[in-house]
Amino acid sequence: DQQVKQNSPSLSVQEGRISILNCDYTNSMFDYFLWYKKYPAEGPTFLISISSIKDKNEDGRFTVFLNKSAKHLSLHIVPSQPGDSAVYFCAARVTQGGSEKLVFGKGTKLTVNP
């Protein structure tokens, strides 16, 4: 049962344009959502996060939008740069009875073409 879904395995955009990466979730208990970026041979790097009580969070070129009613979040990168080419993972946190865990999607490989 995949609780966090990234339905697009890959995305290709031109440098300078907007990249939009999407993520859907099924568990209403998720209270925090995060995006990670991963380059080959490296561990994931935290990018941006959003609490379930908010609908938008912005950090420089990166903005995350959360639509709780649709159980959908998206990451916008504007403008896209070739260095943004990486695999992007959507993750969600659930806390239960003092324990907590992160659930990751399968990832979307973003390619930004010069």
Place this chain on the structure above:
Amino acid sequence: DAGVTQSPTHLIKTRGQHVTLRCSPISGHKSVSWYQQVLGQGPQFIFQYYEKEERGRGNFPDRFSARQFPNYSSELNVNALLLGDSALYLCASSLTGISYNEQFFGPGTRLTVL
């Protein structure tokens, strides 16, 4: 300041063997989490430890165990290895384990089971 370090980098084992993976968190970080990333999938949560106590456990069999030492480093042990245990094993550290946006990942240990 050193980031999260993991050893070994690569490991080849045969079915039925036992393996121990090691992780050293960022200095001052008291929480360590372990993830398994199978090719083509997102990281899957295995364990979280905070102040040497288990704070969270994912859906993994009892062949998987972990512990955290007084210096906050951690070991992940896997017994009776199966072919399906072949994966990248990621360790992540954070200050308290509560805010996942402060979680920093190591480069991982690539385990191959033959």
